[in-house]
Amino acid sequence: MSLKKVKENNPLFGKTHSEYSIELMRQKVLGRKHFEDSKLNLNVVSGNPVNIYEKFSSKGFYLIGSFVSVRRAGKFLGLSGSTLIKYLNSGEIFKNRYKFSSN
Numbered sequence: 673m674s675l676k677k678v679k680e681n682n683p684l685f686g687k688t689h690s691e692y693s694i695e696l697m698r699q700k701v702l703g704r705k706h707f708e709d710s711k712l713n714l715n716v717v718s719g720n721p722v723n724i725y726e727k728f729s730s731k732g733f734y735l736i737g738s739f740v741s742v743r744r745a746g747k748f749l750g751l752s753g754s755t756l757i758k759y760l761n762s763g764e765i766f767k768n769r770y771k772f773s774s775n
Contacts, residue, residue, distance in 0.1 A: 716740050721775040722760065724749065733771050745772070 679685055689697075719741030725733035739745035742753045742760070749756075749770065759765075760772040 712740065719743075722756065723773045723775065725771040725773070727765070727769050727771070738775075 677683075722739045722742055722745040723735055724737045724739070724745055726736045727733055737745070737748060739748065742756050746753045746756045749766075751766075755766075756772060759770075760774060765771050
């Protein structure tokens with residue numbers, strides 16, 4: 673069915689939205705609010721779970737937090753998700769204090 677609506681057969685082919693229509697669509701998207709539990713469910717399904725371990729003297733590392741996504745773990749430590757992914761993949765210790773692992 674979607675192939676029948678390609679190019680000239682599409683009702684919007686060659687047309688553009690007016691500034692008013694674009695503004696209405698923009699306002700509708702800006703007004704969307706997601707509940708915190710919905711965001712958490714999305715993270716559980718599509719996120720990469722991360723465990724954060726902290727170094728305690730010579731005793732080794734202890735688990736200080738488990739997170740459903742890299743972004744949430746990064747917010748906890750105040751660093752970006754890409755930095756956390758870099759240390760997660762390399763296995764290096766962040767600032768000689770934190771170690772990351774995936775579940």
